[in-house]
Amino acid sequence: MSGEKILTVDDLRVGFATEDGVVQAVDGVSVDLAEGEILAIVGESGSGKSVTAQTITGLTRATNARITGSITYRGRQLAGLDDDELRDVRGEQIAMVFQDPMSSLNPVYRVGDQITEMIHAHRDVSKQQARERAVELLDSVGIPNAERRVRSYPHEFSGGMRQRVMIAMALALEPAMLIADEPTTALDVTVQAQILRLLDQLNRDRDLAVILITHDLGVVAEVADRVMVMYAGQIVEDGTLDEIFYDPRHPYTWGLLGSLTRLDQPHTGRLPQISGSPPSLLDPPPGCRFAPRCPHVFDKCSEMPPLESDSGDTHLDRCWLSLEQKEAAR
Amino acid sequence: MKGDPLLQVTDLVKHFPIRSGIVIDREVARVRAVDGVSLTLNEGETLGLVGESGCGKSTLCRAILQLTPPTSGSVTFLGEELVGRSRRELRPVRRQMQMIFQDPFASLNPRKRVGQIVGDPLDLHGIARGADLKRRVQDLLDRVGLRPEHYNRYPHEFSGGQRQRIGIARALALQPKLIVADEPVSALDVSVQAQIINLLKDLQDEFGLSYLFVAHDLGVVRHVSDRVAVMYLGKIVEKSGTEGLYRKPHHPYSNALLSAVPIPDPKLNAARERLVLEGDPPSPIDPPPGCSFHTRCPWCTEVCSTEEPLLVEHESDHVAACHHPRNLTEPASSAV
Numbered sequence: 192m193s194g195e196k197i198l199t200v201d202d203l204r205v206g207f208a209t210e211d212g213v214v215q216a217v218d219g220v221s222v223d224l225a226e227g228e229i230l231a232i233v234g235e236s237g238s239g240k241s242v243t244a245q246t247i248t249g250l251t252r253a254t255n256a257r258i259t260g261s262i263t264y265r266g267r268q269l270a271g272l273d274d275d276e277l278r279d280v281r282g283e284q285i286a287m288v289f290q291d292p293m294s295s296l297n298p299v300y301r302v303g304d305q306i307t308e309m310i311h312a313h314r315d316v317s318k319q320q321a322r323e324r325a326v327e328l329l330d331s332v333g334i335p336n337a338e339r340r341v342r343s344y345p346h347e348f349s350g351g352m353r354q355r356v357m358i359a360m361a362l363a364l365e366p367a368m369l370i371a372d373e374p375t376t377a378l379d380v381t382v383q384a385q386i387l388r389l390l391d392q393l394n395r396d397r398d399l400a401v402i403l404i405t406h407d408l409g410v411v412a413e414v415a416d417r418v419m420v421m422y423a424g425q426i427v428e429d430g431t432l433d434e435i436f437y438d439p440r441h442p443y444t445w446g447l448l449g450s451l452t453r454l455d456q457p458h459t460g461r462l463p464q465i466s467g468s469p470p471s472l473l474d475p476p477p478g479c480r481f482a483p484r485c486p487h488v489f490d491k492c493s494e495m496p497p498l499e500s501d502s503g504d505t506h507l508d509r510c511w512l513s514l515e516q517k518e519a520a521r
Numbered sequence: 522m523k524g525d526p527l528l529q530v531t532d533l534v535k536h537f538p539i540r541s542g543i544v545i546d547r548e549v550a551r552v553r554a555v556d557g558v559s560l561t562l563n564e565g566e567t568l569g570l571v572g573e574s575g576c577g578k579s580t581l582c583r584a585i586l587q588l589t590p591p592t593s594g595s596v597t598f599l600g601e602e603l604v605g606r607s608r609r610e611l612r613p614v615r616r617q618m619q620m621i622f623q624d625p626f627a628s629l630n631p632r633k634r635v636g637q638i639v640g641d642p643l644d645l646h647g648i649a650r651g652a653d654l655k656r657r658v659q660d661l662l663d664r665v666g667l668r669p670e671h672y673n674r675y676p677h678e679f680s681g682g683q684r685q686r687i688g689i690a691r692a693l694a695l696q697p698k699l700i701v702a703d704e705p706v707s708a709l710d711v712s713v714q715a716q717i718i719n720l721l722k723d724l725q726d727e728f729g730l731s732y733l734f735v736a737h738d739l740g741v742v743r744h745v746s747d748r749v750a751v752m753y754l755g756k757i758v759e760k761s762g763t764e765g766l767y768r769k770p771h772h773p774y775s776n777a778l779l780s781a782v783p784i785p786d787p788k789l790n791a792a793r794e795r796l797v798l799e800g801d802p803p804s805p806i807d808p809p810p811g812c813s814f815h816t817r818c819p820w821c822t823e824v825c826s827t828e829e830p831l832l833v834e835h836e837s838d839h840v841a842a843c844h845h846p847r848n849l850t851e852p853a854s855s856a857v
Contacts, residue, residue, distance in 0.1 A: 235710040235711070235712060235713075236681070335800075349801045351801060352801070379573040379574055380573075380737065380738075380739070380778060380781040380782055381573060381777060381778065381797075381798045382573075382801070383781065383783075384780075384781040384783075384795070384797045384798075385797060385798075385799070387783070388797060406710060406711065407711075407783070408785040409782065409783030409784060409785045410783050411785070412783060412784065412785045412787045412790050413783045413790055432787050433787060433788075436785065436786060436787055446712060447711060447712065450711050450712050450714070450715035451711060451740065451785055452714075452718070452738070452740030452741045452743065453740055453785065454739060454740050454743065454767065454779065454782055454784060455784045455786060455789055458743060458763075458764070461719055461722070462715040462718055462719055463715065464712065464715035464716045464719055465712040465716075466716070468680055468682065468683075468713070
């Protein structure tokens with residue numbers, strides 16, 4: 192599972208200058224991804240998880256964006272490259288799948304043409320070969336009658352099928368890594384289960400590394416190897432799947448896990464909730480960003496806690512409580 | 522059961538005709554969005570309605586509230602028939618039944634202030650005016666967890682969860698008996714979801730509300746509902762008390778829905794047996810003959826493609842429309 196590191200993001204900061212000041216959407220995020228690993232980035236809307244993913248592939252190009260930090264893919268620095276230079280990384284090495292399969296396909300072109308266009312842009316192949324490759328790809332992501340379906344338009348597919356088309360397109364150039372930004376959020380549970388199974392299968396068959404961005408901890412439990420929890424532009428906890436679910440160390444992670452309506456546990460009267468709402472990223476609290484909502488807050492929380500391990504291993508968290516206090520409070 | 526039937530839906534049908542032809546306009550097909558649904562909702566009770574997108578949940582809600590005229594069938598609310606009434610005749614009843622919508626961004630008029638949005642129902646029904654209106658609106662805002670100062674703000678100044686609270690305050694303004702909530706929490710983050718669910722429960726206890734709660738998230742539905750109905754392709758395929766359905770789902774579709782929900786516990790998730798449905802639901806324009814689920818059902822036999830199963834009570838207060846129901850404790854003698 193854990194091979195060589197292919198992607199290293201170090202101290203990534205993305206700010207957007209607005210009339211009211213700088214919105215620091217991503218504030219010092221570091222990510223490592225190993226070959227064949229599935230890393231889930233979990234967080235609520237506005238926590239900066241999508242901006243992180245988009246910045247990795249050079250898609251954050253708003254003129255008011257201020258990006259610092261380094262993004263290294265197999266030893267090559269990606270931060271600061273322009274579109275031409277990024278072309279042989281994007282699609283070739285790192286592919287991306289987005290949340291909304293309805294709007295990420297062009298409605299006026301046949302899906303086959305959209306896939307072959309991408310193949311032609313990167314590879315010197317004949318029309319016939321590109322077409323065959325498109326059929327093969329659609330077939331590999333489980334679209335029945337691929338031979339016939341390459342001639343269909345996006346509106347002729349259901350949401351789940353469109354997401355499969357998007358995944359097929361992402362795989363066209365056999366990338367080593369896929370960034371999936373909320374790939375199942377717009378889908379029904381039954382279809383979600385199909386897509387997750389497909390991702391899992393691709394990960395195993397092709398050794399595809401995946402960064403899965405989601406807000407659904409159920410989805411995470413299903414496929415991820417490692418989990419990062421994001422809150423207000425920062426990573427607040429980073430651990431393996433089992434560490435996050437069975438030994439969570441940050442009060443925000445406790446809150447997230449606690450507020451789920453779960454089918455595997457008996458029905459309880461009231462759902463535990465995290466009161467309040469996330470801070471504005473224009474003017475975040477000076478210390479721990481979760482402090483205003485945290486039930487375990489104490490005086491030290493006015494200082495920003497570092498992302499480090501209490502137990503000296505790879506399970507990191509950003510909280511001042513000691514390990515014993517955490518175990519007692521959880 | 523908590524009380525008397527508040528809402529009784531019998532054999533409700535809503536078909537949308539598909540027309541074609543320029544000179545001779547004729548109906549070539551119909552979308553069977555809601556195809557013979559019967560439901561009962563008692564006072565003070567919550568009925569959960571689950572199903573995939575496109576199964577007719579939202580159309581059913583709209584047909585119940587007479588926001589779209591049903592093709593046939595009957596809806597009685599507090600003993601009064603609603604189908605076939607004119608808008609004017611419906612007005613007094615509308616006070617008693619309100620709706621909360623899925624999208625907190627699209628369901629609030631961006632050009633109106635919160636005070637107007639929440640106060641308009643009171644004004645339109647001639648219940649309150651002027652200072653009295655303002656006081657009532659501020660009470661409502663307070664009740665749903667907003668601050669009275671929010672009265673003069675615009676919707677864009679609020680987060681998703683706060684907007685959903687505004688939508689709830691608007692629905693509560695007329696002190697209705699029934700609230701139809703169409704996916705009220707599916708656009709919200711988990712932590713906010715929990716806040717809104719808790720709020721809806723508190724309001725139910727306080728005002729004795731009944732909810733028809735539509736959602737595709739089975740976890741949420743289980744949490745809020747007393748009874749649950751599962752819908753597939755315009756029809757109810759299973760109806761039961763909540764724990765009955767979750768513990769012993771009879772219909773294969775309910776089984777599949779439950780098994781598709783990811784459980785936030787890696788070990789349990791890996792250990793449990795999953796039933797992953799292949800394919801997509803068939804088109805409601807041309808539903809399959811017999812049982813409409815037979816094209817995706819792993820337990821399908823010959824009878825399923827020819828004979829439509831009826832809703833049969835396999836256990837007390839637990840009906841399912843299936844020829845081969847699952848998880849029965851005793852053999853069902855009445856199953857045809």
